[in-house]
Amino acid sequence: MKLRPFYAVLEREMLRMIRQRTRLVAAMVRPLIWLLVIGGGFNAAMSSARGVAYRDFLVPGVLGMTALFGAMLAALTTVYDKESGVMRMMIVAPLPHAWIVLAKMVSAALAAIVQSVLLVVLLLLLGRFGTGTRWLLLGAAIASTSLACAGIGMLTASFSRTLDNFAATMNFVIFPVFFFSGSLYPVQTLPAVLKQVALVNPYTYGVDFLKHAVLPGSATTDFSLGLDVAVLAGFSILALAIASWRFSRETAYEPMIRVLAGKRN
């Protein structure tokens, strides 16, 4: 397999992330607001969640949030790429077209990982990590959650035709994925219906993985580590397969080629 084209897509994603500083700042400010303002507020109003102070309970949740937003926003640039010249450059490159989907997905995950690591550094400076934090496990949790979130993003991108869907995507994909998970509350104590939704949400398992790493030994985790890893890996592969299939399928792909190449009938 050719690695240079793969690297090209990653490099461009990193370049864009560094260029768009406001996007990067927002990615840091958003979780900090949740943690410091909302976490602080609920911490005072509520008793502890399963033996852990709420503001500590929220740490894995906001790490997951950073991975989710970072990966989704990067993956959704694929929709923007479809409407701009970038996809034209990619489809004429001598690569199998599924290779482009993989490269986009990995680069979205990488963007999420970089942002999550930056947040980890900020939280360390703020003294938000307990002494029990399992750092290696945290790295693995960030990586696998980012990849799964990139998968959600690529799936969304492969099913949306235009940028007009972007705001809708924010409201109808990112927020539900975030709220119907264990980010803000333990899954086990959710009402039955919400709990069912959370259980089919792959992101839920990413947050759970993060809890295993950040709050080890506490009663805040909902599933076993093995189940988290299995679900995240399985979902990532499935998302990649479906997005590649959507992307290379003739009926989905040809109208795109026609628009990209400027042919309008």
Next chain:
Amino acid sequence: MNAAAIRAAGLVKRYGETAAVDGVDLDIAPGEFFGLLGPNGSGKTTTIHMLATLIRPTAGSAQVAGFDIGRESVRAREAIGIVFQESALDRSLTVSENLRFAGLLLDLPPKTIAERSGELLELFGLQEHRKAPVSTLSGGMRRALDIVRGVLHRPRVLFLDEPTIGLDLPNRRRIWRFINRLRVHTSMTVLLTTHYLEEADSCDRVSFIRKGRLVESGTPRALVEHLGKHIVEVESEDIERVVTNLEPKLGASLRDGVTAMFRWDREDIAELTRLQSDFASDVGSWKVRRPNLNDVFLWVAGGKALKP
């Protein structure tokens, strides 16, 4: 002589009931400069997209640079360059970043990308803009960069789909100077589509396409000669009646609003002069001139046979 650079046999592309391309055969030699001409929606772009392996033909087969466009699409894409009607650049990146991105996608080593970018930007007069974001370039410069992007890997076959569309005349001339320099430097095969027929005059060979079928092919000079020795352009307030009276004498006409065009296949125009005075009272203007490729285009687009 090598095998054909582009060979197509019975290419068909159907969208539902309508055939965008309806059985196209091509045989283009290495180094040839070939023009595919025709009105909007005649199937030019669809043909190029099939040859560039971007869409799959409904029927028929084609080889580009010796590679089958279906079974060996990735290898075919290695050997071709394509410049779309619309820009294929990332506006948020600079000129050299765009070329680096495109070059890496083409699997070129960074050193090669830097060298060739330098050469090509020099050739295309873009050297000073290397660090400028693409969004700040003018339309002409962006188009030039698009062509640089399309030839970075030194393709054996280059597809140019209306490379000068939307550009003003000075910029169109500049782009053509670049394309000609490029052809001199590289001897690549070029397949061009264009609406500006004077641009196709320098083609070795052109084919006119209409409703997905190739209708006329040949050197630009031969096609123009087929049309006739002269074109008579008549303008009248009552064009209906003038045409009805003239057609028995001059043959089929091509109508466009209040003007009509007739062909005259003799050098001797004495008879035309006589006709002009006969119709002097009905006719606003009466012009006799040499035909050009534009006339061929209009005649073909009008669905008329070239041979009277």
